[in-house]
Amino acid sequence: YWNVREEHRKAQREGRYLGVAITLYVDRNSFGWESATVRVEPTGKVAVYTGSSPHGQGEETSFAQIVADELGVDIDEVTIIHGDTLAIPMGWGTGGSRSLTVGGSAIILACREIKEKARRIAAHLLEANTEDIVYEDGRVYVRDMPERGLTLKEIAEKAYSGAVPMEEMGMQVTRYWNNSGFFTSYGAHGVVVEIDPETWVVKILKAVLVDDCGRVVNPLLVEGQVVGGAAQAVGEVLYEEIPYSEDGQPLVTTLSDYPVPTALEIPNFATYTIETQSNSPLGSKGVGESGTIGFLPALINAIQDALAVKGVELSRIPATPSYLFELIKDIP
Incomplete structure (x- = not known):
């Protein structure tokens, strides 16, 4: 993390928009x-x-x-x-x-x-x-x-x-x-992004997901659940939007107009698991929503970190190139 922070400071001196963020989450589940x-x-x-x-x-x-x-x-x-x-x-x-x-x-x-x-x-x-x-x-x-x-x-x-x-x-x-109650899954998700100053496209450079879901029965399925949730977060933060015209008409009516991210837009996630077993007979805990819970705020905060040098704050998502451009266009 601190190596990335040093790279972040170096990027700022070079006029690049590099951002890093880590999210710690807690998820109550298995009720x-x-x-x-x-x-x-x-x-x-x-x-x-x-x-x-x-x-x-x-x-x-x-x-x-x-x-x-x-x-x-x-x-x-x-x-x-x-x-x-x-x-x-x-x-x-x-x-x-x-x-x-x-x-x-x-x-x-x-x-x-x-x-x-x-x-x-x-x-x-x-x-x-x-x-x-x-x-x-x-x-x-x-x-x-x-x-x-x-x-x-x-x-x-x-x-x-x-x-x-x-x-x-x-x-x-x-x-x-x-x-009779619930179990608690938790984890830490980190991400490094860079924003292109010409196109204002956000590129995810590195993404690391660490999750504790108790006993892991099938590692491949756990990875699929976490990565799938994180992919949903990428879509929500960067692409998916339903805008309306001034008279209230939806401007997006088909999937051809609604930019769902594909494999080309999804980064290679580095995933890790920790096994703190629950007191259930199986010893597992939930993991189905962990990717979205942890990675979505991490990605938003990384974009905000990249733009901090401009003194602006994100007020909505998705952080599309047009929105980011409007946000900083009048700031020297």
């Missing part, structure tokens, strides 16, 4: 409750019915990862079902940076109960005490005697056959998890 039903079929395949309803965040993948890790099965054997009100238990859907944490916690609790039932069935079949049964990597065996064991598929077959009279038939569990 409410969610439901999950986990069913192990006699074939060993696992069906998961979740009240969360992903719409592009990638929870189908992360939910499947949670189940595969917890039950020790291949991720290709896991199917996630959502959005079908005839098939799934009651749920909240999605929103508020809560789907993975709240929905995933309900799923992991259901998986753990499946494992406990598998241990009880295995204890009966292997003629051992339940306390001596170990569940590990999709297999259940007698402690210190791994050769005496059964796979989850073999246990599921027995569960649906009625061979274990003291257990309810089948391998299906429905669980709910309720967060």
Whole structure:
């Protein structure tokens, strides 16, 4: 940061408009409750019915990862079902940076109960005490005697056959998890910009995003969420505008007139995560809105920093070239 500050002072002496800013943010999220039903079929395949309803965040993948890790099965054997009100238990859907944490916690609790039932069935079949049964990597065996064991598929077959009279038939569990409060994600986003004194176009030279979203289940999905939110911030701060004529008519009526940023306008973001786990069963926190929450004010303040030498203040966004030119045109 201090190296960039020195470069900032040097740029001012050279008549360049270089700006730098860092934003620290706090985001409350992961509120409410969610439901999950986990069913192990006699074939060993696992069906998961979740009240969360992903719409592009990638929870189908992360939910499947949670189940595969917890039950020790291949991720290709896991199917996630959502959005079908005839098939799934009651749920909240999605929103508020809560789907993975709240929905995933309900799923992991259901998986753990499946494992406990598998241990009880295995204890009966292997003629051992339940306390001596170990569940590990999709297999259940007698402690210190791994050769005496059964796979989850073999246990599921027995569960649906009625061979274990003291257990309810089948391998299906429905669980709910309720967060009585909320969790807090936080982070720091930094950006360096330079404004062209001829065209007044803002160029993002460097952008660094550091976010703490608790336990990271899928790093690629987290990066996509953060970068996607930051890309939205770029659009709002630099491009997207709906102006009106003096008589109140909108001057932008189609997407051909509304400048949504493309990959050419989005910078290469350097992203980093910190994992301070929450007290949810999954240990995660929300990240879906972090990119917008942190990067938008950082970008605005960096532009303001670049123009500080002119003694002007931004009073609106987007900071389009025409607006920046009007802002400083009469200042020597």
